[in-house]
Each structure stands twice: as structure tokens, then as C-alpha cells.
Amino acid sequence: MYGSETGTEDVERTAFRKAEKKYKLYYDNGRKKKQPRPVDLSEVLDFKSISERYAQNAELPAGISKLQCDFDRPVFCLESHPGFYFIPGALTIEEQCQWIKDSLTSFPQPPNRTNHNVIYGPIEDLFVSAKQGKVLVEEEPSHQRNGTDSNNDQSTATAPSWKFSDVQSFSSRGEACKSVPASVLLRKLRWSTLGLQFDWSKRSYNVSLPHNKIPDDLCQLSTKLATPAMPSGEDFQPEAAIVNYFGQGDMLGGHLDDMEKDWSKPIVSMSLGCKAIFLIGGNSREHTPLAMFLRSGDVILMAGAARECFHGVPRIFADKEHAEISELELQFSDEDDSFLEYVRTSRVNINIRQVF
Ligand code: SIN
Numbered sequence: 001m002y003g004s005e006t007g008t009e010d011v012e013r014t015a016f017r018k019a020e021k022k023y024k025l026y027y028d029n030g031r032k033k034k035q036p037r038p039v040d041l042s043e044v045l046d047f048k049s050i051s052e053r054y055a056q057n058a059e060l061p062a063g064i065s066k067l068q069c070d071f072d073r074p075v076f077c078l079e080s081h082p083g084f085y086f087i088p089g090a091l092t093i094e095e096q097c098q099w100i101k102d103s104l105t106s107f108p109q110p111p112n113r114t115n116h117n118v119i120y121g122p123i124e125d126l127f128v129s130a131k132q133g134k135v136l137v138e139e140e141p142s143h144q145r146n147g148t149d150s151n152n153d154q155s156t157a158t159a160p161s162w163k164f165s166d167v168q169s170f171s172s173r174g175e176a177c178k179s180v181p182a183s184v185l186l187r188k189l190r191w192s193t194l195g196l197q198f199d200w201s202k203r204s205y206n207v208s209l210p211h212n213k214i215p216d217d218l219c220q221l222s223t224k225l226a227t228p229a230m231p232s233g234e235d236f237q238p239e240a241a242i243v244n245y246f247g248q249g250d251m252l253g254g255h256l257d258d259m260e261k262d263w264s265k266p267i268v269s270m271s272l273g274c275k276a277i278f279l280i281g282g283n284s285r286e287h288t289p290l291a292m293f294l295r296s297g298d299v300i301l302m303a304g305a306a307r308e309c310f311h312g313v314p315r316i317f318a319d320k321e322h323a324e325i326s327e328l329e330l331q332f333s334d335e336d337d338s339f340l341e342y343v344r345t346s347r348v349n350i351n352i353r354q355v356f
Contacts (some may be wrong), residue, residue, distance in 0.1 A: 001136040005201065014285035016254045020314040023277045023291060036319070044277060045292035047076060047088045067228055075228045081280055083266075083304030085229050086292070090299035091270060097223070100272050101339060102215075103243050103348045108192040111210040115190045122160045126189065131183035131338040134164040138178040186342070189245045194218070196240040196355050202348050204259055205240060205355055210238050214238045214352065222268045222352040229266035229300060231302040236265060246276065246347040248318035254285060254310040257302070261356050263335040266303035269351040272296050273318045273343050279309040296347075318345040337342050 011017055023044075025052045027034040045064075051074055054060055060076075067075040067085065076086045091099070108114045110122035119125075120136060127138075139161045154196070197209040214222075219238045226236035244252060257267055271294040278300070281289035293301070302311070318324050325343060332340040 010133060011285060013290040014286040016279065016281045016310050016312075017280075018255065019289050019291065020251065020312065022033065022312040023279075024251055025315055031214065037230045039315075043291060045290060047292060048295060050076065051127040059090050064298045069228050071228050076303070078292070081306050081309060082228065083302060083306035084198070084280060084309070085266075085301040085303075087225070087299040087301070088295075089297045089298040090225060091272075093188055093297070093327050093331050093338045096272050096328060097335075099218075099270065099350060100328075100348055101344060102218075102337075102340060103192075103245070103272070104186075104260045104339070104351060107243050108217075108223075111197075111212060112192050112194055113197050114192040114208070114237070116185060116188070120185075123162070123185070124246065125164070126182060126186055127338070129164045130186040131336075132166075132182075133181075134166060134182045135179045136162050136182060137165045137169045138162055139169075140177065176334075181356045190250070192243045194241040194243065195238065198240065201254070214241055216349070218352065223297050225268045225270075226266050226301065229303040230273050231264050234265075235262055236268070237354045237356075238268075238352045241350055241352040243352070244313075244349040246349070247275075247311065248345050251315060254281065254289075254312040256308065256310060257353070258307065260353050261353075262354065263307040264304055265353050265354040266301040267307070267353050269349060271298045271300075271347070271349055272307065273328070273347040274318050274325055274345070276313050276316040276347050279314060280306070280309075283308045283310070285310055296328055323325055333347070 021216070023039060026037040028037050032213075050061060050064060054066065054074065060066065063079050065077050065079060067077050069075060069085070073087055073090055074089070077306075078084045078086075102126045108123070108126055110124060114123070116126075123136065163181060169179070182271045195211060195214040196205045196207060197211050198204075199206040199209070213219075218241065222241075223236045230236055260267075273296055275296070276294045278292050278294045279289035280292075281287040287310070294313075302309070323344070328343055329340060332343060
């Protein structure tokens with residue numbers, strides 16, 4: 001996933017990369033301010049309108065079928081991608097709000113890891129700290145504070161530690177300590193991991209890392225959502241989840257989710273916040289991917305052969321016209337403004353997996 005983007009010339013020339021470039025957000029420099037470059041969306045599959053038309057006249061476009069199952073909402077399949085399922089509007093607006101709030105407040109809390117761990121170590125209460133205008137400040141190691149670093153004693157050297165503060169701090173030598181506003185870190189939050197922790201550098205689960213179990217309510221929901229894609233008579237066991245956070249201009253490059261043991265079990269992937277484009281290709285980047293819109297509340301399942309398909313998110317729409325989040329905005333308007341502010345320009349994806 002994040003670790004799998006090689007950026008080599010070969011990757012640059014593939015059909016998958018061409019599609020990513022087609023949909024990615026680029027800006028043209030206008031006379032007054034930079035404008036998003038117009039993009040042709042005519043080939044992007046729209047399961048919302050497919051579902052609405054199906055409800056009216058039971059007709060589906062070529063290549064799309066409806067799964068015969070007991071699920072309480074229509075589940076659509078792509079005939080070109082066995083094991084891929086799309087459930088439009090699977091989450092209620094209340095569920096969407098709850099998962100957005102959890103994704104911002106509790107999911108990035110240690111021992112869950114985030115993309116910030118590698119630089120800052122575990123960070124507690126990022127969202128609240130951003131709301132309170134705090135700054136994360138690098139604390140002066142005690143041996144420096146005590147003036148003992150001059151003897152260069154490696155045995156007493158400690159890794160720098162970072163703490164939230166209301167104000168910029170200064171070292172004992174009067175120099176400003178390294179610092180970064182919590183709001184900047186929130187904007188740069190790209191992922192957090194729940195349950196078994198994923199080691200991006202090794203592209204594998206590291207079961208020895210401290211972790212909490214996936215929260216019960218997320219387990220229950222994902223188990224229910226997984227049913228259309230589950231082998232009959234088996235239950236989905238949610239063991240790990242990755243939460244992806246997207247701001248305007250962010251993308252998630254083409255990748256495979258292939259680190260789990262049993263690919264017959266689906267990845268359950270929930271979309272929240274601003275609308276996005278999702279690409280699903282084939283088992284190499286040479287296959288031209290299909291593009292589809294993902295809106296807040298949509299769920300996709302990828303199991304079996306679809307687990308071997310490159311997929312990614314080249315674009316989110318954070319502008320009022322295309323984001324399609326008016327219901328969410330209304331729901332959040334009774335809440336703290338900080339959620340509303342975040343959701344207006346962001347998308348969150350929670351994808352849940354059975355690892356073993
Ligand atoms: C993923 O492929 O891991 C995430 C997809 C999404 O953001 O919808």
C-alpha cells in the first residue's frame with residue numbers, strides 16, 4: 001500500500017498510472033487564482049444512479065449484476081471483477097458521523113500507530129490538541145538540560161520526545177525547540193491502524209507490536225457488511241483495520257492488499273466524507289482500471305480474485321459542488337465545529353480485514 005509505491009519509470013508508463021493521472025487533481029494557473037483542471041468524468045461508474053435506476057425499472061448496465069442474497073440493501077457486482085461487491089449507501093448518516101468522529105478521536109490514539117509515529121513517536125489526543133491550537137514541541141533530552149551532553153555519553157542519550165504545549169518552548173540555551181502545530185499534524189494524518197498493527201516497511205503484520213482489539217461496534221458492523229462476500233457457513237473475524245485519511249489533493253496510489261492469509265475473506269471498506277474516485281484494475285498495473293465514485297456511506301467488499309487486483313484512490317472532491325456531503329454537514333452542524341471543518345475538505349476510509 002503506502003510502502004508499495006516505487007515511483008519507477010516502468011510504473012509511470014502503466015495503464016493504471018495513466019488512469020491515476022487522468023483523474024488526479026491538477027491545478028491550472030488562472031489569471032486570478034489557480035483553478036482545478038477540468039476532468040472528464042463520463043467514464044466513471046456511478047453506483048448511486050445505477051442503484052436508483054435499478055429501483056425504478058430493475059434494469060442494470062451491461063457488466064453489472066445484482067447479487068442474489070438476503071442482505072438488507074442491494075449489493076452490486078462487477079462481472080469483470082469476480083469477488084468485488086459495491087453496496088451503495090450502506091451506512092446511515094448517523095453511522096457515518098459516528099465513524100468519522102471515532103476515526104479522528106479514538107482510532108489514532110496509542111497503541112494504535114499512525115504515519116506520525118516514525119517521526120514523533122506515539123501522539124495522544126491529536127484532534128483535541130488541534131482544536132485547542134496546541135503545538136507539538138520536541139522536549140530537550142534531560143542530559144542536554146543538565147549540560148551533560150558535552151561528554152558525548154551515548155549510554156545516557158535518549159530518543160527525543162514530543163509533547164503538546166500551549167506555547168512554543170525554548171531550550172536551556174534559549175533556542176526555540178523544534179515544534180509543529182497540531183492542526184498541521186491533523187492535516188497530515190494519512191493513516192492509523194487498529195487491531196493487529198501493520199508494519200509498512202516490511203509490508204507485513206507485526207503481531208509483537210502492542211495493540212488493542214478492534215472495537216466491538218466496528219467488529220459487529222464489519223461482520224454484518226462482510227456477509228455478501230463470505231464463503232457460505234463461515235464468519236468474518238475482524239482482526240485489523242487501516243483508517244486512511246484524505247485531504248484535498250491527496251491520493252492513494254495503486255496497490256494490492258495481499259498480506260492477509262486467506263483471500264477468500266473480504267476486505268470491508270467503508271467510505272466517509274467527501275466523494276472520491278476509486279480505481280480497480282487487474283492483477284498487474286498494465287490492466288486499464290475501471291473508475292467509480294465512492295460517496296460517504298458506500299461500502300465495497302473485495303474478496304477472492306478481486307483481492308489480486310490493483311486498486312487505489314486518485315482523487316477526492318473537496319469542493320462544495322462535487323463533495324456531496326450536505327447531509328453530513330447538516331448532521332454535524334449540531335456538533336462541535338471542528339468535525340464540520342474537517343469533513344468539509346476530507347475523506348476517511350476504514351477498511352477492515354481478517355488477517356489469519
Ligand atoms: C484502500 O484501498 O486501501 C483504500 C481504498 C479507499 O480509500 O476507498
